[in-house]
Amino acid sequence: MNLRNLYMHLTNYSLNKNSDKFKKPDSTFMNVNDNSSKQLLTNVFKKLAAKGRDVRHIKRQIDELAAKTVIALEPYLKNAYHCFVSADHTNPRCFHILGLDILIDENWFVWLLEINANPSLNVYNDKVLPNGDIEQTLSELDKYVKTNLLADTLALVSTSSIFDKSPSSTTQREERKGAQEPLNTRPAQQGMLKLILPNPERNYEELYLYSHAETIFEVLAGQKNYDFITSNQFQRLAKYENMTTAQITKAHYDIIYKNVVRRSENTQMDLNCFFEALEDIAQRLYSNRRDVYENLSQLIHNVYNQL
Numbered sequence: 001m002n003l004r005n006l007y008m009h010l011t012n013y014s015l016n017k018n019s020d021k022f023k024k025p026d027s028t029f030m031n032v033n034d035n036s037s038k039q040l041l042t043n044v045f046k047k048l049a050a051k052g053r054d055v056r057h058i059k060r061q062i063d064e065l066a067a068k069t070v071i072a073l074e075p076y077l078k079n080a081y082h083c084f085v086s087a088d089h090t091n092p093r094c095f096h097i098l099g100l101d102i103l104i105d106e107n108w109f110v111w112l113l114e115i116n117a118n119p120s121l122n123v124y125n126d127k128v129l130p131n132g133d134i135e136q137t138l139s140e141l142d143k144y145v146k147t148n149l150l151a152d153t154l155a156l157v158s159t160s161s162i163f164d165k166s167p168s169s170t171t172q173r174e175e176r177k178g179a180q181e182p183l184n185t186r187p188a189q190q191g192m193l194k195l196i197l198p199n200p201e202r203n204y205e206e207l208y209l210y211s212h213a214e215t216i217f218e219v220l221a222g223q224k225n226y227d228f229i230t231s232n233q234f235q236r237l238a239k240y241e242n243m244t245t246a247q248i249t250k251a252h253y254d255i256i257y258k259n260v261v262r263r264s265e266n267t268q269m270d271l272n273c274f275f276e277a278l279e280d281i282a283q284r285l286y287s288n289r290r291d292v293y294e295n296l297s298q299l300i301h302n303v304y305n306q307l
Contacts, residue, residue, distance in 0.1 A: 017127060022037045024125050024137070025038050025140065026140065039141075040141065040145070058108060066100060068207060069100060070098075072207075075211050079218075079271050095153065097149070097153060101116070122146075123138065123139055124136040124139060148192050155191065212300050213304075216237075220234065220237070234253060234274075235250060235253045242302055245284075247285070260280065278300065279296055
């Protein structure tokens with residue numbers, strides 16, 4: 001058992017940097033032969049390629065993992081944007097840098113370990129001394145990676161062609177539903193940044209199910225108070241075509257609302273409660289089927305296509 005060994009977690013840099021065995025990167029970090037404990041990913045790929053590993057396959061896996069992670073987060077990021085920033089989709093006012101911790105196993109498969117909503121932009125090597133003081137030395141590697149990341153990100157979001165749309169090209173309905181721009185308006189590369197979504201070689205449409213559900217939530221909520229919807233707002237779902245049957249009437253929607261909210265810590269229905277309620281409705285609407293996902297997918301697409 002090595003539970004007391006704080007340095008056993010290879011990915012936990014915040015702990016490992018205090019180990020006596022930690023090798024700090026120095027000014028030679030660009031050299032492919034650098035053997036520091038923290039290295040450039042490009043150098044890691046070069047070392048793997050030199051050993052005969054299929055680096056392109058690993059990169060494709062990482063791209064796929066990152067894309068699916070962003071898609072999974074999209075409903076919540078959209079909802080947070082609507083709640084705290086703006087209900088206007090046509091002129092984005094903020095951006096978000098996420099940190100993904102990825103593990104490559106012995107079979108060269110990649111795994112998502114953790115998502116950091118606020119990844120560290122610290123460019124110093126911080127080490128806790130025996131007396132409790134913090135020793136700081138500039139990390140040339142961190143400075144190189146993080147300053148370029150910020151510079152490229154600011155350059156990207158300030159590129160007008162990414163967000164500008166002519167009024168005739170995109171309707172308000174398409175904006176609300178998150179219609180994407182043509183690929184040729186988005187640079188494939190911005191410095192160190194690589195475009196992974198949308199991907200012309202991969203159709204991720206089936207993964208946007210809950211993003212579509214968030215759009216329905218937004219429409220029901222109206223222009224304000226996107227964080228919660230009332231029972232009356234929720235019952236508006238029953239007005240859409242094919243949303244009531246002999247097994248589920250408009251009255252059932254109020255019951256479902258109350259049951260789902262009662263199981264939560266809220267007094268009204270938030271986005272997660274809404275997702276749970278949709279699953280309940282789908283099972284009632286399509287009670288002759290056993291596939292929960294198929295039922296939910298049909299319900300969401302039915303309403304989404306009527307917005």
